[in-house]
Amino acid sequence: MSIRLVLADDQALVRGALGALLELESDLTVLGEASDGAEVVERVRELRPDVCLMDIQMPGMDGLEATRLVKEASPETKVLIVTTFARPGYLRTALEAGASGFVVKDAPAEQLADAVRRVHAGLRVVDPALAEATLFEGSNPLTEREAQVLKLALDGRSVADIAAEVFLSAGTVRNHLSSAIGKTGAQNRAQAALAAREKGWI
Incomplete structure (x- = not known):
């Protein structure tokens, strides 16, 4: 059975490339796309995908806030953060918001497809270098x-x-x-x- 996906990224080129790469996998199907946080929440509510691939920096509502709302709208949908910004604070916030995984955009295609399968299976996937940096950074001290x-x-x-x-x-x-x-x-x-x-x- 195919794993159904929704992609959220404010750059159409990136969404197109991600979608094309993932569609090459026989067990992955892209149901829909969104260009900002508010739109992805609507898409997830409407399509109920298995996994939502979420960018962080998007106009209006960012991917971290959108992750929280996606999990409220469709608790069974797993969220995989796919971002250029490998920042330890983002990882911590994303996991607190309910994300199941966090990978960087320059990961090889097969690694991304594997991350999708793993979060769909209920596992947590985190970029190893970022996980290590987060351990040493400590938590966000700001109120x-x-x-x-x-x-x-x-x-x-x-x-x-x-x-x-x-x-x-x-x-x-x-x-x-x-x-x-x-x-x-x-x-x-x-x-x-x-x-x-x-x-x-x-």
């Missing part, structure tokens, strides 16, 4: 608020703009940023935001 304000600081917003967006006082935002800067070992909020993104904490 939810610190991560939120750092994410907004990424594109150079002022403290006042961040405060208005998250409904906090400028002083409170400064405190969160200051704490996040300390935890990332950075010199300023721009560096802290970049460091946190590199580790997959935001």
Whole structure:
């Protein structure tokens, strides 16, 4: 019996290439595709695939949030994260969101097909180098608020703009940023935001 798949990636070329590679396998069938997080949740709800291959960085809702919603919409669907961004923090967050596996996009085609079969069989599949890095990285030290304000600081917003967006006082935002800067070992909020993104904490 064929393993039924849905592919989520914001790049049409990548989706097309992934789909073509996976369709070469006699036991894999691509039922549908999605270009962002909201669309993949709809596709999964409608098609009830066995496995959803999920990118992380997509417009609007990212793949980590989409994973959580996919698991709510169709608990029997297994989620396999397939991403360019091999960041330890992403791995931890993805597994917490309910993903069954995490592989990088440059994995050979047969390795990807094997990962699909393994998560479908109820196993957990994690890129070995990333699993090792995650063990040594430790968990994300940022609170939810610190991560939120750092994410907004990424594109150079002022403290006042961040405060208005998250409904906090400028002083409170400064405190969160200051704490996040300390935890990332950075010199300023721009560096802290970049460091946190590199580790997959935001």
